[in-house]
Amino acid sequence: MKRLENKVILVAGGGGIGSELARRYAGEGASVVLGDMDASSAGKVVKDIVAAGGKSIATQLDGSDQASVAAAVTLACDTFGGLDGLHANFACFADGRLNVGVLDLPLDVYDEMMQVNARGFLICTQKVLPSMIARGGGSIVYTSSGAAHVPGEVRVAYSMSKVAGHALMRHVATRYGRDGIRANVIAPGLIMHPSLAAVTGPEFEKHAISLTPIKSRLGRPDDIAALGALLMSDEGSYITGQVISVDGGATMRS
């Protein structure tokens, strides 16, 4: 029996990491709903999953919109009979274009970041919890970032929006543990995938590798998916309330 057999998981946000989450969860036997703003890219991933014998459907999803998230939850329940897992993975990177400190951070950019990354994860949580509690419990995983731990001269809105998810996770783990709900955060370091590689380049990658104890390679989406699968599975049933870094040791701390 595969580890995630009989589980239904909503992956909110595809792209470089989320597509691999969907592939991995389906490969381990889960029925996966992959939602993304870009429905056609989610559709391509789902096509591959189904061709490989997995169970998956794609849907257009705006994780920061209540009606859109509610529709994805209904789709999961109607298609696969319930919901056991949410991986909230999408992100807005609007402040990545700005090389500014807090004095020069436009408030509309800050608002957009918090609207998607913090409020969006809150909305996803609100919409999935009733179905998961009705099912007898489940697992919620939020994708954060090393930027939530390390100081930085730029991208303060991104860091703030990711830290908000840690507080949300701890609340969910604390209050809904009695309902069988577990909640955890994965904090990736630099995870290379094609669309990121297209805007970085070899010098950047060399520098990034020099900052981690593991010198042989950078992170890959399957590094995140491997931990996600553990946290979604019954093998992870005693892990809750944690922020776990997958970053080659870049942010090691006690």
Ligand SMILES: NC(=O)c1ccc[n+]([C@@H]2O[C@H](COP(=O)([O-])OP(=O)(O)OC[C@H]3O[C@@H](n4cnc5c(N)ncnc54)[C@H](O)[C@@H]3O)[C@@H](O)[C@H]2O)c1
């Ligand atoms: N790649 C890295 O190095 C890295 C490092 C640290 C943290 N992360 C985190 O990992 C997650 C995935 O990052 P990625 O590198 O795969 O990025 P990506 O840009 O490849 O994927 C993000 C996906 O989210 C989707 N999306 C954006 N807004 C959305 C919304 N409102 N509703 C639904 N979907 C939406 C995009 O269409 C895209 O497909 C993010 O939460 C990011 O903050 C990534």
